[in-house]
Amino acid sequence: MRRDDLTDATCGIAQALGVVGDWWTFLVVREVAGGTTRFDGIQAALGISRRALTERLTHLVEHGVLVRTPYSERPPRHDYLLTAKGEGLLPVLLALQEFGDRHVLGDGAVTATAAASSAEAQRVHDLVGHRVADVGLPAHTGDEVRLRPAEGWRVVYFFPGAFAPGAQAYPAGWGDIPGAAGCTLESTTYATHHDEFVAAGAEVVGVSSQRTDQQAAFAEHAGLPFRLLSDVDLRVGTAMRLPAFRVAGTDRYKRQTLLLDPTGTVRHAQMPITDPAGSVTEMLSAVRELAG
Structure with missing residues (x-):
């Protein structure tokens, strides 16, 4: 779903989901936040297909959540790093972790x-x-x-x-x-x-x-x-x-x-x-x- 497709234009939750609306995207951000910043490393950690990972990284770069920083010219290779906007997602990841630890993996x-x-x-x-x-x-x-x-x-x-x-x-x-x-x-x-x-x-x-x-x-x-x-x-x-x-x-x-x-x-x-x-x-x- 594209952000433009969301009808609730004044709802921050709906608009945020237009940027990070699937679980793979959250996991990509989780890996980058943890220091896994290169394509092959992220793919190995998540087991996601190269095509799917490429789509999500491109999407996150386009929305300013990640920035691509080159570390090799030949062949061209990049690190994916969180921007200030991307760091704004960290409390969301923490809240998801607490919910999972307490209510899914724990007894509440x-x-x-x-x-x-x-x-x-x-x-x-x-x-x-x-x-x-x-x-x-x-x-x-x-x-x-x-x-x-x-x-x-x-x-x-x-x-x-x-x-x-x-x-x-x-x-x-x-x-x-x-x-x-x-x-x-x-x-x-x-x-x-x-x-x-x-x-x-x-x-x-x-x-x-x-x-x-x-x-x-x-x-x-x-x-x-x-x-x-x-x-x-x-x-x-x-x-x-x-x-x-x-x-x-x-x-x-x-x-x-x-x-x-x-x-x-x-x-x-x-x-x-x-x-x-x-x-x-x-x-x-x-x-x-x-x-x-």
């Missing part, structure tokens, strides 16, 4: 964790061996940090949210959400073992969907010696399909941790994390084994 309950046998946990562990999205995020210290380390190893722990007393109250019912509690304990345990991680060759960073001012208040309160990164739109999570949940109108990361080598490749993953403090010592052992 709001949870900040997942069973070890769940599709969400499997998705996180499947990241081992893959490079993370090269996304820049603002840190609570005021600088921007690329998710891929510039050098050395990096532990990236994703957490639902932690607040300094008096800075902001936790959402109502926070303690009743399985897996939500424990962010302060996890962060302070990383702080306690920070020098050991550094000695083993790894930097520690935490990522949540909180604002940087909220993170700064918590980091000062907890005495954290490492940076917290703010991903308010869950750009990293959307690109890497990281499990998330929604509560009180805000999307938040489920608790999960990745160990990245100097190339930004995932070498170890933790999900689910049922013991926040114990997961830190387990990750320290993994760092010593893999990075030592």
